[in-house]
Amino acid sequence: MQATMVHIKKLPLHEFHQTLGARLGTFGEWEVPLYYSSVIDEHKAVRNRVGIFDISHMGEIYFEGRTARQTLNYLLSAQVDRLVMGKALYSPVCNEKGGIVDDVIVYQLGEESYLVVVNAANIAKDYDWFLSHNLKSAAIQNRSEEIGLLSIQGPNSLDLLKSIFPYPLEQMKYYSVLPGSNPWKNVLIARTGYTGELGYEIFLMKKDLTDAYSVFLEKGKAFGIKPIGFGARDTLRLEACMMLYGQDMNDETTPLEVGLERTVFFDKEFIGRSALIQQKEKGISKKIVGFEMLGHGLARHDYDVTKNGRSIGRVTSGSFSPTLKKNIGLAGVLLEESQMGHEIEIQIRQNQVSAKIVATPFYKKTTTGARP
Amino acid sequence: MNIPKDLKYTKTHEWIRYQPGRAIVGVTDYAQHEISDIVFVELPKVGQEVSQGKAICVVESVKAAFDIYAPISGTVKAINTALEADPALANREPYGNGWFFELTPSNPSDLELLLASDQYQEFLQQAAHES
Numbered sequence: 001m002q003a004t005m006v007h008i009k010k011l012p013l014h015e016f017h018q019t020l021g022a023r024l025g026t027f028g029e030w031e032v033p034l035y036y037s038s039v040i041d042e043h044k045a046v047r048n049r050v051g052i053f054d055i056s057h058m059g060e061i062y063f064e065g066r067t068a069r070q071t072l073n074y075l076l077s078a079q080v081d082r083l084v085m086g087k088a089l090y091s092p093v094c095n096e097k098g099g100i101v102d103d104v105i106v107y108q109l110g111e112e113s114y115l116v117v118v119n120a121a122n123i124a125k126d127y128d129w130f131l132s133h134n135l136k137s138a139a140i141q142n143r144s145e146e147i148g149l150l151s152i153q154g155p156n157s158l159d160l161l162k163s164i165f166p167y168p169l170e171q172m173k174y175y176s177v178l179p180g181s182n183p184w185k186n187v188l189i190a191r192t193g194y195t196g197e198l199g200y201e202i203f204l205m206k207k208d209l210t211d212a213y214s215v216f217l218e219k220g221k222a223f224g225i226k227p228i229g230f231g232a233r234d235t236l237r238l239e240a241c242m243m244l245y246g247q248d249m250n251d252e253t254t255p256l257e258v259g260l261e262r263t264v265f266f267d268k269e270f271i272g273r274s275a276l277i278q279q280k281e282k283g284i285s286k287k288i289v290g291f292e293m294l295g296h297g298l299a300r301h302d303y304d305v306t307k308n309g310r311s312i313g314r315v316t317s318g319s320f321s322p323t324l325k326k327n328i329g330l331a332g333v334l335l336e337e338s339q340m341g342h343e344i345e346i347q348i349r350q351n352q353v354s355a356k357i358v359a360t361p362f363y364k365k366t367t368t369g370a371r372p
Numbered sequence: 373m374n375i376p377k378d379l380k381y382t383k384t385h386e387w388i389r390y391q392p393g394r395a396i397v398g399v400t401d402y403a404q405h406e407i408s409d410i411v412f413v414e415l416p417k418v419g420q421e422v423s424q425g426k427a428i429c430v431v432e433s434v435k436a437a438f439d440i441y442a443p444i445s446g447t448v449k450a451i452n453t454a455l456e457a458d459p460a461l462a463n464r465e466p467y468g469n470g471w472f473f474e475l476t477p478s479n480p481s482d483l484e485l486l487l488a489s490d491q492y493q494e495f496l497q498q499a500a501h502e503s
Contacts, residue, residue, distance in 0.1 A: 023408070025435075039434040040409045231435050296456065298412050298432050320411035320434050327412070349414075349430070 012148055012206050013054050013213060020227050028121040028246070030057045032230045039231035043322040046195055046236055049224035050154035052216050053233060055201075056209065059123035059144040063106075063114040067136035072106060072114055075133060077255060077272060079265035083108045088175040088192055091263050093126065094272030098254040098279060102126050103245050105192060107177045115177075115188070115203075117149075119245045133271060148209040152216060153199030153236075156223040161200055163219050165189065169200075183215070184208040194233065196240025196363055235319050238328065241290060241361035247301055248288060248316040248330055254279060257332070258288045286313060289338050290360035293327035293346070295353035304347040305331045312337040315346060323363050329355075373496065374401040376467055380443070380483060381492035387467065388443040390483060397443055398471040399431065399462060402496055407433045410459045415451040416473055422446060424482045429472065431462070444482035446475035 009030045011017065018024075022033030033054070035042055045051045063072055073080040078091030085108050093101040102122040107115045118126045127142045134140055152161060161169050166182055169189065177190040184204055193199035204212050217225060234244070243249055249258045254272075256264070256279055264276055293299060299318030304311055318329030329346075337344065340359060345352040379387045385403035389396040404410065412432040422428045422442035429440045451473045455461055462470035487495060 034435065035408065038409050040411075235434060296412075297414070298437075300437070320409075320432075322434075 009057070011054055011056050012209050013056070016210060016213060017054065022229065025230070027230050030120060032057065035229035035231045036227045039229070039235060040322045042226055042228045042232035043235050045224065045226035046154045046197055046228060046232065047323055048155065050152060050156035050160055050220060051226050051228035052213065052220065053151040053153065053228045054213065055151050056148040056206070057120035058149050059118040059120060059126065059142070060147045060203065061116045061118060061127060061130065062141045062143055063116060064139040064141070065112055068112050068114050068138040071134060071136050071138040073268060074135065074270050075130060076104070076106065077264045077270055079268070080106065081268070085110065086176055086178065088177055088190060092255045092260060093129065094255065094270070094276070095251060096272060096275060098272040098275035099251040100249045100253060100255060101129055101251060103243070103249065107190060109177065109179060121246055146206055148204050148206045150202045150204065150209070150212060150216065151193055151199060152202065153193045153195040153197045155198055157199050160216070160220050160223045160225065161189070164215060184212055194242055195236040196242070196361065197365055235322055238317050238319050238330070239321050239323055239361065239363035244317060253332070256280060256284050257286055284335060286332050286334055287338050288316065288330055288332050289357045290362060291329055291331055291344065291355045292358050293353060293355045294343070295355070297346070297348040297351065297353040298327050299329040299346045299348065299355065305333055306345045306347060306352060307337050312344065321362060328362050374467070375489045375493050377489045379467070379489065380486035381489065382441065382443045382486060383495060384441045386441060386443045388486065393476065395444060395446065395475045395477050396471050397473055397475060398466055399440060401466045404463045404466045407431060407438055409434050410462045413455045413459045413462065413472070415455065416448045418448050418451060420448045422448065422475065424485070440472065443486060444475065444477050445479050446477040448473055449476045450474040
């Protein structure tokens with residue numbers, strides 16, 4: 001018997017991150033920068049100034065042709081019908097049981113051209129899923145290998161980008177996308193992100209990544225830029241209550257159970273519809289809630305949640321919140337134990353530590369629109 | 373890397389300031405740097421008996437939890453409660469106000485297994501070469 005070799009993937013800018021002093025760690029199959037200076041410092045830089053993330057591990061799958069729109073409307077639970085050119089839509093992709101195959105953002109780039117951005121760990125799974133449910137023969141192309149993605153997030157992100165791109169970026173609305181070819185060829189600027197802050201995601205050809213990253217860093221100095229690792233990416237998204245696939249949701253959980261009912265449009269045919277209708281009629285038995293620790297301790301993924309000694313669910317994400325300076329988390333708990341203000345306990349090693357269910361998001365920037 | 377001469381060290385990166393009948397324990401400058409942002413410390417209980425080399429408390433950074441091991445056997449005499457309110461003290465002053473706990477040693481010969489500062493420095497250099 002031979003041991004299975006786990007192939008660790010590296011970002012195209014791997015060496016560049018090392019020269020910036022990145023502390024490396026693994027995220028799924030990827031070796032990525034966890035932090036450069038400190039998770040907390042980087043977190044604050046994004047909340048107060050601006051940060052740059054290399055998220056080139058994310059997948060880019062294009063849908064093109066006359067049937068692209070129809071195909072996406074069948075594959076995604078959200079209302080793709082309402083998507084217009086230059087806009088983006090967040091949506092789960094469901095299986096027949098209503099379980100979440102992935103959560104994606106679809107950008108409409110042209111009359112018959114759509115870009116679907118998928119989670120890195122799911123690129124192969126999603127691509128296979130799309131191809132095997134491509135009933136109307138849309139042209140589906142996985143371009144994850146050739147496209148890189150940089151994310152510029154923080155209140156100073158707009159001013160920084162305006163100093164680089166000759167486009168009217170101030171007119172861009174949340175969840176919109178703008179194609180460009182200056183200063184790099186085939187660049188897409190999207191006003192999306194995973195931080196709860198004003199921010200942009202820049203799609204580039206991989207060969208332009210090093211140059212672009214260097215320019216953002218150099219021009220960003222005047223705006224207080226910092227390179228941001230995956231540690232702060234996680235604390236930022238958790239404060240904003242944006243869910244992480246594989247942790248807060250998976251193939252076994254449905255959009256209704258993780259608070260994503262707003263992304264399910266029942267008045268159309270799509271994969272998972274009948275299961276979700278059934279679940280909606282019957283009612284869900286568990287749901288995701290936000291909590292903050294009252295007692296001393298940090299909740300982590302998969303810790304048991306109890307009430308009076310009875311197990312009522314599991315922590316899906318947990319961390320220290322650098323903005324709130326509290327320990328917070330998300331947990332999937334039984335519906336009858338999910339009411340706001342309810343006190344629960346988190347099993348931390350040998351101790352049951354008290355926590356309280358609170359409103360989410362934990363952090364909300366008033367100038368940023370809510371995720372649709 | 374700061375490695376004070378007057379302390380003894382473990383290969384698991386704890387330091388100990390030993391006087392007969394009294395020993396203060398904390399984590400090294402190297403350890404606090406590796407752990408990075410310390411946001412939580414779960415200290416042992418006063419009166420708890422500890423054995424050399426056994427996990428006795430937990431330090432958590434934003435991303436992960438780390439066990440802290442008892443450098444020598446003994447009984448916990450005091451804990452640094454300031455760390456509960458301000459865990460990052462262990463980052464800022466690892467050899468000073470960021471100390472973890474005080475032990476009453478039960479077996480003075482335990483000290484023989486610990487490293488002197490130059491030995492600990494050598495150990496860190498070796499570890500860096502091997503990684």
